[in-house]
Amino acid sequence: MSFIQVSEEENDEIIELPCEDDGTLLLSTLSAQFPGTSGLKYRNPDSGGALRGVRLVKGRFYPPDAGWGNQVYICVFPKVENKRKSDEQLENSTAKTKRMESIHKCSDLIVLGLPWKTTEQDLKQYFEAYGEVLMAQVKKDPKTGKSKGFGFMRFGNYESQVRVLSKRHMIDGRWCDVKIPNSKQDGQATELNRKVFVGRCTEDLAADDLREFFSKFGEVTDVFIPKPFRAFAFVTFMDPEVAQSLCGEDHIIKGTSIHVSNAMPKNESGGRHGRILGRMNGPGNHSGMGGVQMRGFGGGLGQNSPFVGGQMPQHGNMGMGGGGMWNQGGGGGNRSANLSNLAALGNSLGLGTMGTGGNQPGGQGNTGGQGGVNTIPPTLSMDALNLGAAIPLGSAMVAAALGQAGLGLFRGNFQSATMGQAENQGIGNPQNPHIPNTTSAPSHVTAGGGNAQRSGFLEWMNQTQGSGDASNSNPGQWPQREVKQGFGMSVSP
DNA sequence: GTTGAGCGTT
Numbered sequence: 009m010s011f012i013q014v015s016e017e018e019n020d021e022i023i024e025l026p027c028e029d030d031g032t033l034l035l036s037t038l039s040a041q042f043p044g045t046s047g048l049k050y051r052n053p054d055s056g057g058a059l060r061g062v063r064l065v066k067g068r069f070y071p072p073d074a075g076w077g078n079q080v081y082i083c084v085f086p087k088v089e090n091k092r093k094s095d096e097q098l099e100n101s102t103a104k105t106k107r108m109e110s111i112h113k114c115s116d117l118i119v120l121g122l123p124w125k126t127t128e129q130d131l132k133q134y135f136e137a138y139g140e141v142l143m144a145q146v147k148k149d150p151k152t153g154k155s156k157g158f159g160f161m162r163f164g165n166y167e168s169q170v171r172v173l174s175k176r177h178m179i180d181g182r183w184c185d186v187k188i189p190n191s192k193q194d195g196q197a198t199e200l201n202r203k204v205f206v207g208r209c210t211e212d213l214a215a216d217d218l219r220e221f222f223s224k225f226g227e228v229t230d231v232f233i234p235k236p237f238r239a240f241a242f243v244t245f246m247d248p249e250v251a252q253s254l255c256g257e258d259h260i261i262k263g264t265s266i267h268v269s270n271a272m273p274k275n276e277s278g279g280r281h282g283r284i285l286g287r288m289n290g291p292g293n294h295s296g297m298g299g300v301q302m303r304g305f306g307g308g309l310g311q312n313s314p315f316v317g318g319q320m321p322q323h324g325n326m327g328m329g330g331g332g333m334w335n336q337g338g339g340g341g342n343r344s345a346n347l348s349n350l351a352a353l354g355n356s357l358g359l360g361t362m363g364t365g366g367n368q369p370g371g372q373g374n375t376g377g378q379g380g381v382n383t384i385p386p387t388l389s390m391d392a393l394n395l396g397a398a399i400p401l402g403s404a405m406v407a408a409a410l411g412q413a414g415l416g417l418f419r420g421n422f423q424s425a426t427m428g429q430a431e432n433q434g435i436g437n438p439q440n441p442h443i444p445n446t447t448s449a450p451s452h453v454t455a456g457g458g459n460a461q462r463s464g465f466l467e468w469m470n471q472t473q474g475s476g477d478a479s480n481s482n483p484g485q486w487p488q489r490e491v492k493q494g495f496g497m498s499v500s501p
Numbered sequence: 502g503t504t505g506a507g508c509g510t511t
Contacts, residue, residue, distance in 0.1 A: 116509080118507085118508055118509080120505090120506080120507065120508085121505070121506085121507095124504085124505095145509080147508085147509065147510095150510065156507090157504080157505060157506090157507085158505095158506095158507070158508070158509090159509090160508085160509060182505090187508090189508055189509070190507095190508050191508065191509070
């Protein structure tokens with residue numbers, strides 16, 4: 009096994025990090041020793057000692073053409089940090105610092121899953137790699153004095169807290185989760201500020217791609233791509249200002265134009281987007297929704313639509329939050345998933361109601377998020393819902409729909425307006441989520457105009473359905489629970 | 502002497 013010499017800053021202490029078998033260095037290996045690192049650079053002797061960056065793709069650093077060599081690689085940290093440091097030094101203006109303080113508030117953190125043997129000293133020592141630790145305690149049985157397997161700790165600075173919250177931790181041989189305790193759930197507002205909604209994602213955009221791309225702007229602490237794929241993602245930054253600065257922007261990642269906008273609170277049936285949409289859909293909208301992130305498609309999916317509920321039940325608080333684009337509770341009824349989907353497709357093509365009862369009253373609508381979950385028979389898994397079969401049928405159905413609708417119908421609707429988050433979230437197609445962005449909804453439902461972003465229908469037609477599930481791999485070989493991090497959120501963060 | 506999702510004897 010070969011090692012690479014790395015130091016945090018030039019002429020700093022050197023730590024040797026092991027390469028993988030293929031000669032790459034894992035970002036995770038690097039950040040284990042240098043928390044918060046986003047890249048690597050080195051002095052290139054061939055160009056008079058100019059700094060060169062190291063290629064980073066999907067969490068792996070690739071060696072320069074000449075190999076890693078014996079040179080020392082230097083960590084690169086996101087500019088936010090430097091910016092913040094200089095902020096702290098230069099700036100004492102009250103208003104801004106006050107605001108920053110309110111956003112950057114530390115709280116006690118609970119550490120779950122500690123080994124029985126871990127002491128408070130161990131705990132403190134572990135987290136000191138991330139910053140000053142003001143307090144660390146392991147909860148013990150008062151009688152026996154034995155650890156209960158969890159504890160609390162507190163950082164002196166918020167960056168450390170955010171960094172620690174964003175990952176799982178190997179402490180004394182066990183993967184542990186660090187969370188904000190239930191008793192102090194006040195950090196949600198700040199969470200929101202740090203999180204952005206990334207719309208118009210395509211399925212080939214992996215979490216790593218997003219992380220890598222957005223790391224350019226600042227440290228990314230979390231990337232969440234809802235599964236099943238729904239054409240959007242959430243990216244959380246360490247610095248809320250970075251997050252906010254990106255809102256409203258369009259970017260191109262791997263050839264895909266994505267749109268960044270504000271994330272919005274979850275589990276609120278009256279979110280701002282929702283209200284707007286509610287109006288847009290108009291009274292009499294049979295969607296029956298509270299309006300959150302819904303797009304009435306003018307016709308319902310059945311409750312059996314695979315995306316009603318979907319896999320949600322396994323994640324307690326993952327409620328669809330009304331954001332389930334297929335929670336179009338208005339009618340539908342218990343039909344086969346395929347039929348429902350076909351109807352949805354037809355509707356999304358502007359064909360009008362296709363006879364799945366979309367105009368029937370009924371369905372209570374999923375305003376709270378539990379509706380979708382509860383209305384689905386517990387025995388119906390995704391498989392039972394024939395989702396797997398439904399996906400390959402997608403193109404066939406589109407073709408069929410095309411035959412009925414004619415291309416003419418498409419043209420107008422292809423003009424996918426620049427959509428706000430709500431719309432992006434509301435539109436979706438179970439067969440293939442690319443449809444929503446291209447076919448969109450009937451134009452009268454579409455919100456304020458915008459540029460046509462792309463017409464990826466042919467692109468979509470040619471696509472194969474890969475179900476690569478690169479994320480969520482449990483890095484540990486310990487038989488512990490699966491990684492659940494990141495599931496605390498649902499459609500909206 | 503065991504355990505493994507949770508939420509803090511101040």
